[in-house]
Amino acid sequence: MPRTIFINLPVADLAKSKAFYEAIGFTHNPQFSDEVSACMVLTDVIHVMLLTHGKWQTFTHRPIAPSTSSEVMLALSCGSRDDVDAMNDAAAENGGTADVNAKQDYGFMYNRNLADPDGHVWEAMWMDMSAAPAAT
Structure with a gap:
């Protein structure tokens, strides 16, 4: 099995972010998605996990960087x-x-x-x- 990358990103509006990533060429994988996260697939080995701020904060206590950083x-x-x-x-x-x-x-x-x-x-x-x- 090839090594796969899952890029995890905190997002303020899950639906808006999902639509954005679909518009730039990613596809949604419902198998690894729910009401607080969406798995967006670019290739067999490149995935982006969109996580609501609440979900993100279950993985880390570090602050979410402001959008201007x-x-x-x-x-x-x-x-x-x-x-x-x-x-x-x-x-x-x-x-x-x-x-x-x-x-x-x-x-x-x-x-x-x-x-x-x-x-x-x-x-x-x-x-x-x-x-x-x-x-x-």
């Missing part, structure tokens, strides 16, 4: 530059924020950062490894 930036590869732009556009159209950091275009690599409704930052990125600079 920078806790982590999670990078997701996309198939093309157009896919990067489409994910960023879908974020803005579904309760998130597009381009929370400056767009970066290095020719061989292109990325745009978006935030979900709770301020969690995702980097949609595309890279052409054949055009990447050689290691030094």
Whole structure:
């Protein structure tokens, strides 16, 4: 069995967050969801667990970071530059924020950062490894 990542995120509005993640390409897995959590699947090995604040606080007593802070930036590869732009556009159209950091275009690599409704930052990125600079 391949190693799987479950990214746990605290969310203020579970239904809104679930709709947001569906809009940017995730699918809902009801098997691991209930009224206080939703499992959102991107690939066979990448899952995001959306947890209400109450549920989150059963796992840790550490405070939830405010939506204006920078806790982590999670990078997701996309198939093309157009896919990067489409994910960023879908974020803005579904309760998130597009381009929370400056767009970066290095020719061989292109990325745009978006935030979900709770301020969690995702980097949609595309890279052409054949055009990447050689290691030094």
